[in-house]
Amino acid sequence: MVREINSRNFIQEVINSEQAVLVDFWAPWCGPCRMLGPVIEELAEDMGEKAKFFKINVDENPEIASKYRISSIPNVMIFKNGEVVENMVGFRPKQDFQSAIAKHV
């Protein structure tokens, strides 16, 4: 399952996580983001035990978007030990995210 997070629980859920974390930065007005949503959901079904999956709305959480300098969405980042280890801009096929996560679990 992909859970929605916000600036209040971002540190606890993402930065302090011991597992690898995938974060999908999205917004409701972004067409490609809406297409990517179900792809990430599927991925979470497949790999839910290996990593954590979150999405964050950049409209509602501008401080996180600006901290990670999001300039194009969808933007998927993978965090490990609080650091961004993968930064993938734009829609991608599921397989691309799969192999990106596999590198860090």
Add this chain to the structure above:
Amino acid sequence: MSERYDIAIIGSGPAGLEAAINAKIRNKNVIIFGNKDFSPKLIKAPKINNYLGFYNISGKELKNQFENHIKNMNINIVEERIDAVYAMGEYFALMVNQKMYEATSVILATGIEYGKPIKGEEEFLGKGVGYCATCDAPLYKGKIVAIIGYNKEAEHEANYVSELASTVYYIPMYKGDLELNSNIHIINGIPKEIVGEDRVTKLILNSEIIETDGVFVLKDSISPSQLVPGLEMENGHIKVDRSMRTNIRRCYAAGDCVGKPYQYMKAAGEGQIAGLTAVDEL
């Protein structure tokens, strides 16, 4: 939900048409996107002597032969321009403005019309460079944005961005009247390079240098890797194997877009392989 086609073919040149007729012969539900002239390159060719069976034929005459052929097989070309193809896993979503088509497989036969990227364009993609101004405009609220526009449509996007950004520069790459909001700065020059460190900071033109937070490049035809996010390219062409498979499952490519030589027969042959591989792997 919309109808899901077995195979969607993008492009109506020789590669796309040959893929379509072969898929149709194998009784698949096919949709082909392109235009009624099939290929602007074809109708421009004065004489063709290397298309087997048609000695000394003009491009227009060959186009008429193609037209008869597909008409006889009840293949109709859908005159719509696909903006993006998303690999959703079990199917592909093909976007046309606000509309969406679904297909189990996709054959790319887009030719090779797209211009070269500007220096720095690919390097800064997602770090200040973008291809969809309306998608990313809210992220540039109060910032400076430069828009390189290759067509009239880009003007609408520029007007939209100008309502959010602090400053918008518009660099038209075509001639004609511009319908732009009065707060947009028009710059006449040729973009040479996009520069920055970890983000875009400047756009260098032959006439001047502008400081900017973002650069949107709004082209007529986009490169295959932008059309199909995640598609692997090699030396400016789509990377395929001998069966015309790309790196994405059930996505195939044929014709000029996969590499040289740029010839009708080679394109048609590859279209046939792509069509047959697609049918086999459905």
